[in-house]
Amino acid sequence: MGGNTWYQGKHEPIVSKDLFDLVQDRITSQTSRVNNQEFAFTKLMKCGLCGSGITADEKIKKQLNGNIHRYVYYGCTRFNDKECKCGYIREDDLIKQLENLIDQMSLDEIGIKQKIKAEVERHKKFQAGMLGIKSIIKVADIDIRNYAKYILRDGTNLEKRELISCFKSKVVIKNKLVSLE
Numbered sequence: 230m231g232g233n234t235w236y237q238g239k240h241e242p243i244v245s246k247d248l249f250d251l252v253q254d255r256i257t258s259q260t261s262r263v264n265n266q267e268f269a270f271t272k273l274m275k276c277g278l279c280g281s282g283i284t285a286d287e288k289i290k291k292q293l294n295g296n297i298h299r300y301v302y303y304g305c306t307r308f309n310d311k312e313c314k315c316g317y318i319r320e321d322d323l324i325k326q327l328e329n330l331i332d333q334m335s336l337d338e339i340g341i342k343q344k345i346k347a348e349v350e351r352h353k354k355f356q357a358g359m360l361g362i363k364s365i366i367k368v369a370d371i372d373i374r375n376y377a378k379y380i381l382r383d384g385t386n387l388e389k390r391e392l393i394s395c396f397k398s399k400v401v402i403k404n405k406l407v408s409l410e
């Protein structure tokens with residue numbers, strides 16, 4: 230018998246208590262994750278019109294068929310100019326423009342080489358120490374530009390923030406156009 234009495238009886242519950250708890254947990258954690266939404270690129274960029282910081286906002290759009298789309302917009306905080314006409318730029322547009330910037334920047338300007346180097350060294354040490362494998366990865370073999378673009382598209386928010394903060398120049402948004410200061 231033990232603790233299983235809860236499940237006994239003629240009618241089996243449609244959802245077991247364990248599953249119910251699991252689903253409840255998941256719903257709760259998802260809700261709190263949405264509430265604490267951290268945007269990837271806030272506080273890293275500057276408004277090209279008034280010099281204020283750039284903040285983000287999200288809009289949820291629900292289509293008639295029930296699909297839900299989440300759009301993130303970036304725009305001026307209007308800290309320096311309450312009337313700033315900088316406007317808003319959608320996050321996917323921002324990322325596309327940042328990718329183009331990365332294509333035009335020198336590797337020095339991108340500035341993540343040291344980070345990648347350290348990461349590769351760590352990985353090598355792990356392979357040698359834990360697995361006894363001598364890694365053949367060399368930093369020179371890594372395409373830094375592609376790595377940076379990969380982070381922009383598929384990295385975590387933290388990785389994206391790290392990438393942008395490694396840039397040697399500040400990213401500026403002016404009339405929906407992204408450039409370097």
Ligand SMILES: [Zn+2]
Binds near residue numbers: 279306307310314315
């Ligand atoms: Zn502004």
